[in-house]
Amino acid sequence: MRREDWPDLAVFVAVAEARSFTRAASRLGLSTSAISHAMTGLEERLGLRLLHRTTRSVAPTAAGEQLLATLVPAMDGVAAAVAGLAELRDEPAGPVRLTVHRDAVMRLLAPRLPELARRYPRVVLEIVADDKLADIVAERFDAGVRLGYMVDRDMVSVRIGPDDRATIVGSPEYLRRHPPPQSPQELRQHRAINYRQTSGALFKWELEQDGRALAVAMDSALVTNEPLLLVEAALAGVGLAYALESHVAAHVAAGRLVRVLEDWCPPFPGSFLYWPSGRHVTPALRAVIEVLRSDPSG
Structure with a gap:
């Protein structure tokens, strides 16, 4: 392999890892057409197909996987060597x-x-x-x-934030219409502002008391993947919300939100x-x- 091919090999690694010409182009600061041209030229010189291409996806072929397994550690080694120079x-x-x-x-x-x-x-x-x-x-x-x-x-990890905890909150107006739950079982009588995780699943409300852990799937009044909207909906009385204490503490202190089932919401380690x-x-x-x-x- 000629040294002139090294930039195209770096393009191949970027495309294979991103599974996308567009994302690889963004990562490398190149145009999509330049990425496509580099890959076509590399495959022609090698006489092998390195990538399966469809209108919706890109994935390495068997030959591409074999090349990728060799290139990634080698490139990581080069990157580490260059980074080591920074210590000078x-x-x-x-x-x-x-x-x-x-x-x-x-x-x-x-x-x-x-x-x-x-x-x-x-x-x-x-x-x-x-x-x-x-x-x-x-x-x-x-x-x-x-x-x-x-x-x-x-x-290896280092703490960068204090302990936090999840808390269940509702607006005073909502809790006047719906009596506060006295046990996790009574949560079934309420509607929730639920959080949609990146995986697509709804987040279950995780509760714990005296070593007993529960994961409660709540009926939805609203579903969102935006934590700030979750808090705003709780303030508006849409339903109960399960949120980080750090997101709602100011509202609780001001009386705009009220905690429920506090003894089922223990603290946990913060961010690392x-x-x-x-x-x-x-x-x-x-x-x-x-x-x-x-x-x-x-």
């Missing part, structure tokens, strides 16, 4: 790509971004907000942010920044870790 600089620099659950983006990361920009102006942070549990290795993220119970034990234990931590990622684990108010 006086100032951390380069990209850091994070997958972050939606709640943490505005509540925990946004307040710290000015400090990161001030202290490390050459670090380029990319934040992908998504509630699904991404495979940070396969999807080529440098690190992730998830609630503590979601982080695998083989990951995590990355694979065997991965080299670049100076840029180390800078991000340092800023995110600090107290933004201090």
Whole structure:
């Protein structure tokens, strides 16, 4: 393989991982036609079909899978070697790509971004907000942010947020029309503002008391995948909502929302920044870790 083919091999890896010419083009900063031209030329030179193409999807062929299995570790090794050179600089620099659950983006990361920009102006942070549990290795993220119970034990992790808890709330007006539930069983008498997960399933309300755990599937008055709309609908009296304490605390303190079944809603570990234990931590990622684990108010 000629060195001139290396850029096209990088294009192939991007397309095979993204399963899309359009997403690969966006990731690489190229046009879709340039991506298509590079792949056609590479396949012609190799004399092999590397990708199955349909109008709706792209997937590696058997030959493509074999090539991908060799290329990805090699390219990761090159990337690590280049990243290692950054340690010779006086100032951390380069990209850091994070997958972050939606709640943490505005509540925990946004307040710290000015400090990161001030202290490390050459670090380029990319934040992908998504509630699904991404495979940070396969999807080529440098690190992730998830609630503590979601982080695998083989990951290195640092806390970046306080403990939180889920809470069930309703507006005073709603609770005048529908007596507050005194037990989880009485939730069946209520309609809920339900959350649609990225997987497509409705989130079940997870309750716990004295070691007894329940997952309650609630009848819907409204379904949304937007946490802020969930809170607004609760304020409007649409139904009961199961929300993070951090999302509703101000409304509860002001009397706009009322908690129910508080003794069934224990706290849980908050958000953690995590990355694979065997991965080299670049100076840029180390800078991000340092800023995110600090107290933004201090």
